[in-house]
Amino acid sequence: MYSIGVDIGSTCAKLAVVEDGETLVHQMVMPTGWNSGGAAQAIFDHLEQAGYRPGQSPCVATGYGRLNVPYAKKAVTEITCHARGGAFLFGSGPCVIIDIGGQDTKVIAVADGVVQDFLMNDKCSAGTGRFLEIMANTLCVDPGTLCELARSGSGVSISSMCTVFAESEVISLIGGGAAKEDIAYGVVDSIVNKVVSQYGSLSSAEGQCCLTGGLCESPYILESLSKKLGRPVISSPLARYAGAIGAALAAYQIKKD
Amino acid sequence: MSEYQLPAQFEEFTQARKEGFLRAKAVKESGGHIAGTFCTFTPCELMDAAGVHPVSLCGMSPEPIPAAEKDLPKNLCPLIKSSYGFAVSDTCPYTYFADLIVGETTCDGKKKMYELLGRLKDVYILQLPQGIDREYTLEMWTKELHRFKGVLEEKFQVAITDERLREASELRNQLRRARTALMELQKLDPPPFSGLDLYKLMDGLGFSFDLQDNLRKLTTLTAQLQSDYAAGARPVPAGQKRILVTGCPIGGVLEKTVKVVEENGGVVVCFENCGGIKPTRYLVDTQAEDIMAAIAERYLNIGCAVMTPNTKRMETLPQLVEEFNIDGILEIELQTCQPYIVERFEIKKLAQEMGVPFLALDTDYSQSDLGQLTTRIVAFIEML
Numbered sequence: 001m002y003s004i005g006v007d008i009g010s011t012c013a014k015l016a017v018v019e020d021g022e023t024l025v026h027q028m029v030m031p032t033g034w035n036s037g038g039a040a041q042a043i044f045d046h047l048e049q050a051g052y053r054p055g056q057s058p059c060v061a062t063g064y065g066r067l068n069v070p071y072a073k074k075a076v077t078e079i080t081c082h083a084r085g086g087a088f089l090f091g092s093g094p095c096v097i098i099d100i101g102g103q104d105t106k107v108i109a110v111a112d113g114v115v116q117d118f119l120m121n122d123k124c125s126a127g128t129g130r131f132l133e134i135m136a137n138t139l140c141v142d143p144g145t146l147c148e149l150a151r152s153g154s155g156v157s158i159s160s161m162c163t164v165f166a167e168s169e170v171i172s173l174i175g176g177g178a179a180k181e182d183i184a185y186g187v188v189d190s191i192v193n194k195v196v197s198q199y200g201s202l203s204s205a206e207g208q209c210c211l212t213g214g215l216c217e218s219p220y221i222l223e224s225l226s227k228k229l230g231r232p233v234i235s236s237p238l239a240r241y242a243g244a245i246g247a248a249l250a251a252y253q254i255k256k257d
Numbered sequence: 258m259s260e261y262q263l264p265a266q267f268e269e270f271t272q273a274r275k276e277g278f279l280r281a282k283a284v285k286e287s288g289g290h291i292a293g294t295f296c297t298f299t300p301c302e303l304m305d306a307a308g309v310h311p312v313s314l315c316g317m318s319p320e321p322i323p324a325a326e327k328d329l330p331k332n333l334c335p336l337i338k339s340s341y342g343f344a345v346s347d348t349c350p351y352t353y354f355a356d357l358i359v360g361e362t363t364c365d366g367k368k369k370m371y372e373l374l375g376r377l378k379d380v381y382i383l384q385l386p387q388g389i390d391r392e393y394t395l396e397m398w399t400k401e402l403h404r405f406k407g408v409l410e411e412k413f414q415v416a417i418t419d420e421r422l423r424e425a426s427e428l429r430n431q432l433r434r435a436r437t438a439l440m441e442l443q444k445l446d447p448p449p450f451s452g453l454d455l456y457k458l459m460d461g462l463g464f465s466f467d468l469q470d471n472l473r474k475l476t477t478l479t480a481q482l483q484s485d486y487a488a489g490a491r492p493v494p495a496g497q498k499r500i501l502v503t504g505c506p507i508g509g510v511l512e513k514t515v516k517v518v519e520e521n522g523g524v525v526v527c528f529e530n531c532g533g534i535k536p537t538r539y540l541v542d543t544q545a546e547d548i549m550a551a552i553a554e555r556y557l558n559i560g561c562a563v564m565t566p567n568t569k570r571m572e573t574l575p576q577l578v579e580e581f582n583i584d585g586i587l588e589i590e591l592q593t594c595q596p597y598i599v600e601r602f603e604i605k606k607l608a609q610e611m612g613v614p615f616l617a618l619d620t621d622y623s624q625s626d627l628g629q630l631t632t633r634i635v636a637f638i639e640m641l
Contacts, residue, residue, distance in 0.1 A: 064632070076639065077635045077639055078636075079632070079633075079639070080636055080640065104632070114640065115636065116640070117614075118633075120632070120633055122626075122629075203605070203615075
């Protein structure tokens with residue numbers, strides 16, 4: 001039996017199809033665009049074309065647009081779904097999931113796929129994927145390039161805790177003639193520091209540390225996180241689908257119960 | 258009989274607010290006096306005994322905040338801003354008609370706001386001792402109450418006798434017992450009441466000037482709920498996660514916290530805050546030889562985070578978790594409330610020791626964090 005997970009994030013919408021609660025058989029990512037309902041519909045059409053009857057297979061939605069997926073049986077928060085999806089990808093023992101999402105960054109302590117404790121950034125978007133995206137735009141590079149540029153930079157620190165102020169700070173750095181690499185270093189450093197401070201407030205942090213979300217394929221982010229946390233942080237190209245996979249597993253569970 | 262004026266913009270008010278103004282005006286025109294209060298530390302027995310009606314002025318609405326921000330910083334507790342805003346904009350009937358406003362030296366934000374309020378109204382600030390473990394704390398607080406008694410006697414030209422203080426204490430005790438009894442019905446599983454309805458009801462009682470009527474309402478409601486429950490009524494479905502809410506007063510953020518809990522598989526069965534059970538379980542010893550000291554002693558039991566060390570809260574929380582069979586603790590704080598937000602460290606540790614999941618939220622009266630708050634609350638209930 002197929003179960004479907006739809007993760008409508010603020011930047012990207014993700015889809016995962018899991019067979020019998022065990023095997024990931026299909027995944028897809030697309031930009032959410034301005035309308036989460038539209039993204040949900042595009043995923044529905046995609047599922048139909050790929051032959052996975054979205055109306056009939058059990059489906060759970062997650063992400064900030066989770067209430068705008070009419071064909072989902074249930075909405076489950078991205079915290080719970082990332083925990084489940086993380087356990088699916090990285091093994092079911094205790095682990096800490098770090099999800100740098102579009103508008104939220106969260107650290108989640110997980111044991112056996114179940115959330116033990118979690119922390120989310122406050123109202124503002126500092127330290128999130130959106131922050132990175134805005135800074136990359138200011139530097140006229142894409143977010144992936146910014147992360148790799150950062151590797152050869154040093155010496156700059158972005159101190160503003162607000163994205164808007166941080167952008168002004170970056171603009172003055174550009175105006176002051178700072179090298180692009182150094183600014184990129186400052187941007188990544190600020191994101192990593194934000195994660196480290198959240199991580200420090202977790203009540204327990206046992207097992208493997210795993211990065212999920214859109215930055216899962218950035219080696220420099222993984223390296224910096226590992227360095228600052230003082231423990232290895234792993235990821236996988238599939239980790240951007242962790243939320244969608246978790247949702248598909250939740251859908252399978254609902255069907256089984 | 259004196260005539261009292263309504264504020265200039267009275268006609269623009271909503272019906273409910275107009276009624277509040279008219280009721281407060283009626284009290285004044287029948288010779289009554291109104292004292293505005295902000296805190297569960299306010300010794301209402303003294304005001305009752307002076308024939309003055311205490312009424313809570315804690316602002317729960319975002320509406321007057323822009324008016325307050327002309328004088329106060331943006332980055333301040335929404336309750337303080339809202340309360341002050343109501344006073345400067347003449348939009349709260351009870352502030353408008355208050356003969357006296359009574360504050361205490363509790364948190365710094367309130368303390369300094371009272372000073373500004375003093376430019377507009379007659380404000381009296383009691384000095385609440387906060388070093389709760391000192392041997393002279395009770396003596397100091399008793400002296401403060403004596404000083405306040407003198408102020409009331411002079412302002413309202415009354416004599417506050419021991420006999421009237423004992424009567425007032427007796428009635429307040431009965432009210433506290435009745436509130437406690439109603440709140441303790443929530444120990445039932447499933448509880449007979451949604452936490453949202455319970456909190457709103459308790460908050461609403463603070464705006465009635467008729468204490469006997471409040472007492473009757475509380476006892477009737479408790480009896481009614483008990484008999485309905487015995488007859489099989491289950492307004493809250495079984496299997497909801499039982500949540501204890503702790504922290505700041507939350508009348509202004511109920512919809513985006515408690516309501517979200519209760520729409521997503523939880524039910525708030527206990528409020529360990531000043532709108533809930535925190536202040537109601539401690540009574541005045543009405544038979545004590547020194548009734549003023551007995552009243553003072555009662556108030557020093559309140560486990561507010563302005564106290565140091567705040568041992569009472571640390572002792573009470575595990576008891577409540579046990580009594581109400583709690584699945585998760587939700588701490589709700591108003592933005593910039595330093596006493597409670599710093600004390601979180603201890604509460605989190607305590608929750609861990611008890612093995613009870615804990616989530617802390619900081620919020621204000623705006624709608625800007627609705628999405629993120631909802632995700633956190635729902636994820637918390639999912640993990641229970």
